[in-house]
Amino acid sequence: ACWAANAAGPALMARTCAEHGMTLVHVSSDYVFDGTVGNHPEGEPLSPLSVYGQSKAAGDLAVAGCPRHYVVRSSWVIGDGRNFVKTMRSLSDRVADASDALERVTVVDDQLGRLTFTDQMAEGILHLLGYRDGDVEPSAPAEYGTYNLTGSGPVESWAGIAARVFDLANGNGEAVEPVATAEYYASAEGPIAPRPAHSDLDLSKIAAAGFAPRDWTEELAEYMAAL
Known part of the structure; x- marks a missing residue:
């Protein structure tokens, strides 16, 4: 199912778009890298x-076979559905609840990256396609190819982001206990999918194309206020 969704499906779409001269936008991931470099x-x-x-x-390689394509790489996506920030918000509420026995929450601190809020991803994709400043019709699209598109701002660990969420929710960021990935999964039953240690993506190419993603820390504060 994973390969059908992420590789075979995009390959079929790339072939169809190439045959009909259509532009294909494909959302990719930091997981295509091993994370050994930042x-x-x-x-x-x-x-x-x-x-x-x-x-x-x-899927990235298949989409690259379509002459008119954009591969847009994201990391740590936050939107309207279930996500890390909402989970941490609920855990912060539990810690703040005197009737709940939860006192501390362990979160990995050796995986580093930046959040990507879906509104910025949508705006960035529209910018690449040539829709700028509220255009009804596209103007000049950006050069086809691969673009990193995440929030700007500081590179942070999952534990650091969790502490920010806890502080914004209930002022209890000290309840987040940083832990190494190996220790976090030490008692897990069955295999654990390895994750890149460094997931921060270079944003200079998307910036050169004229789009400046917002600082994820500012968006996080607004997102939390909306919740």
């Missing part, structure tokens, strides 16, 4: 660690 540029060789990452990398 601040990944678009041209870094693919080096996925997991089956999911391998399927996403295969």
Whole structure:
């Protein structure tokens, strides 16, 4: 199912778009890299660690066969559905509840990256397609190819982001206990999909194309206020 969704499906779409001269936008992931270096540029060789990452990398390669394509790489996506921020918000509420026995929450601190809010991803994709400043019709689209598109701002660990969420929710960021990935999964039953240690993506190419993603820390505060 993973390969059908992330590799075979995009390959079929790329072939169809190429046959009909259509533009294809494909959302990719930081999981196509192994995370051994920080601040990944678009041209870094693919080096996925997991089956999911391998399927996403295969999809990237397939989409690149379509002459008119944009591969848009994201990381740590936050939107309207279930996500990390909402989970941490609910755990912060539990810690703040005197009737709840939960006192501390362990979160990994050796995976680093930046959040991507879906509104910024949507705006960035529209910008690449040539829809700018409320255009009804596209103007000049950006050069086809691969673009990193995440929030701007500081690179942070999952534990650091969790502490920000806890502080914004209930002022109890000290309840977040940082832990190494290996220790976090030490008692897990069954295999654990390996994740890149460094997921921060270089944003200089999307900036050169005229789009400046918002600072994820500012968006996080607004997102939390809306919740």
